[in-house]
Amino acid sequence: MSNLADGTPKKFDMESDVVIVGYGGAGAVAAITAHDLGARVLILEKTSAGGGNTKLSGGTFLTPTGMGGVPYIEKISYGTMERDIAAAFLETALKNESYMRSLGGEPEISPDFSVGYPSPSGKASFPHVPGAEFMSKRVLKRVKGTRGERLWEVLATNVERRGVPVLLDTPVRELLTNGAREVTGVVAERDGKKITVKARKAVVLTTGGFEFDEALKWDFLASKPFYAYGHPGNTGDGIRMAQQVGAALWHMPATSASAGFKCDEYQASFGIRFISERFIYVDKNGQRFTDEAGVELHEIAAKLAVFDSKRMDYPRIPMYAIFDDVARRKAPLNPGGTGINQYLYKWSADNSAEVARGWIAQGRSIRDLAARIGIDPAALEKTVATYNQYCKTGKDPDFERGKETLAAIETSSFYAIKLYPCLINTQGGPRRDKDSHVLDAWGKPIPRLYAAGELGSIWGFMYQGSGNNGESIVFGQIAGRNAAGEKPWG
Ligand SMILES: Cc1cc2nc3c(=O)[nH]c(=O)nc-3n(C[C@H](O)[C@H](O)[C@H](O)COP(=O)(O)OP(=O)(O)OC[C@H]3O[C@@H](n4cnc5c(N)ncnc54)[C@H](O)[C@@H]3O)c2cc1C
Structure with missing residues (x-):
């Protein structure tokens, strides 16, 4: 059904403007953004509940205080993140606090955790690196439950409030493309049957990492074995789907x-x-x-x-x-x-x-x-x-x-x-640019395909604590905005 020549079926079982694959933090933010720009949005989630790693996390999110953080990010990335991506990340991340406030959360400075966590009062993980003074971490004040649950609650409440449909227990299996290599929709599984879903504007992949895929971990990660704390639904599905349509991979060994x-x-x-x-x-x-x-x-x-x-x-x-x-x-x-x-x-x-x-x-x-x-x-x-x-x-x-x-x-x-x-999480996945386009092996955007969050994360070397949730908020917005801005193909 989905060969690269033209895998687009004549008739789809469902359709939307923007189809989001994976309902964690990045998927929720992409959905909120695309919806608010007037797009019809549909979220497909593999497991029986949303939240993914986001809900299981410590809930901290990076909220830098100035563009002076670019050298810091470049240094800890050790040449694995282009400068324009670092700049795009920082530009939006400066507003992470006000963004989460606009959704109803109450951000506060992230607390210290334990010995071996040398980043007091929510500051940089590597305080000796130039630009570290611009790093700052926030969490949402808890109402009840954990900090991760609170982060997820705020995001999910906003998705629900907007009436964005979420299909749970609906794993996406593959992407559909037409003869122009445009991604036109997805094939998912629902109630034991295959369904096709048309994405008139774009597909956004937000399926998280490969913490629970033993083969990918054994192949790509430097330590063997490697266990995981988080969400068992994260088995690298988005990586395989993106590879199927010719995506380049990056940051696969980073964790x-x-x-x-x-x-x-x-x-x-x-x-x-x-x-x-x-x-x-x-x-x-x-x-x-x-x-x-x-x-x-x-x-x-x-x-x-x-x-x-x-x-x-x-x-x-x-x-x-x-x-x-x-x-x-x-x-x-x-x-x-x-x-x-x-x-x-x-x-x-x-x-x-x-x-x-x-x-x-x-x-x-x-x-x-x-x-x-x-x-x-x-x-x-x-x-x-x-x-x-x-x-x-x-x-x-x-x-x-x-x-x-x-x-x-x-x-x-x-x-x-x-x-x-x-x-805690993997960082590898499809390579993307500052606009959240998924790139092919020659560095060209794959038309109508975006990715955000932990799937092909920007963090490719050392990791700044709270960078992943910070990134989900940033590139969720960027992917949602650009996906909503596509002209419908049909
Ligand atoms: C214990 C722990 C603590 C952490 N603490 C922090 C922290 O304090 N700060 C921080 O920044 N980061 C933290 N992280 C990392 C951070 O939580 C994740 O990197 C981030 O939540 C990723 O968000 P996401 O939306 O990309 O993926 P997720 O939130 O994991 O969501 C991915 C979703 O995609 C779904 N999915 C997968 N495959 C398919 C498919 N084929 N079809 C449909 N859906 C699919 C999954 O079921 C899942 O619901 C922590 C992680 C863990 C595990």
Whole structure:
């Protein structure tokens, strides 16, 4: 039905001006924008509810304060984002706060989260980079529920208020094109049947990432395995659909990822954060490898992507967090409030339930703990003793961990939790330009095809926290505006 010569059927089952594929943050913003510009909009969502990763997120969204942020974005992107895209992003993102306010949200400065999140009061993730002073993060004041739920509630309420139809349980399977390579609609599945949907103006792909597509992750991501915290509906469908019509891909290896706990009982992983400083990370050989308290949350997983070709193994996958009884009692290692597991499991306040389940290993001594997790006891004992010595002198010559974060691991019980690289989200997907057009392999826009959000995100190297929701708001508007501005083809 959909070969590139002319895959457009004579008769469609449904039609609209703008067809949006995927009902998360970017899809909702694109729908609101296109609708407000007078277009008829239809949203098709694969799963039985909207929200995607957006609803499961921490809800923070980047709201820069000036165009002086361009050098910062360019620097952390390391040549993976064109300057005009960075500028287009910033120009619109400057108004993210007022935009969310106009939809009924009440933005406030995003709070700090934990040790290893060096971005106080909602500022830049990499404060030493020029232009960092223009980065600023917001969240919406909660009414009830989590911050991600509040962000989603505001967006979804605006979609509903406008009467934009949303077809749930309607996965889109492929794009339709005509002889001029224009995207003319989609093929979706509904109630077990294939339906064709005409898009008179354009299709906007907002299907999110590929966190739950094992093959794409294995092929493209630097660490193996890679688990994920978020929405199981995100299986890279938009990538395949865009490839089918000749899209170039970009940013496929880029991720926003941290270290999390994964067990067989749950499909998704649990984010692990320390509130107490009394912890270190070690590899399978019991060796430290980073400034645990200074590594930016979204960059922790990147530290694990080291492959030892002599042993043909990843020495840091899994890695272990080693901590003591004070840290164990201080706060739940998984604070909840984000990710899909928040609806499935409540982590105990003092982590005792997870010790009892065997998710956290316990030892009477560091040697005993090492034996329980299969690490050389002498090596781990030496590592912890050396670290504790650094705590006494206030200096960590190995990784320059900040003096104020050097707290010894020394109370009577000792603990370890096995950690894997876990996706907050992927960034790869169809390449796009500053106008949200999807580009083909020669850099030309594929007519009537737009994309926004995490699918082919602009973030292609290091990641500025809150950049993804910030981007969904920005490029959702840009894609919605340009899609609504297309002349109908028929
Ligand atoms: C635990 C966690 C915390 C996070 N915290 C933050 C944060 O605080 N700040 C921040 O900026 N970012 C955060 N992120 C990342 C951010 O939430 C996402 O990158 C962003 O929400 C992506 O929005 P989106 O609209 O592109 O995709 P999503 O919101 O994921 O929506 C995609 C939708 O497309 C649907 N879909 C998929 N395939 C199809 C198909 N074939 N047909 C129809 N529909 C389809 C999916 O079911 C889904 O509903 C977090 C992510 C997670 C998982």
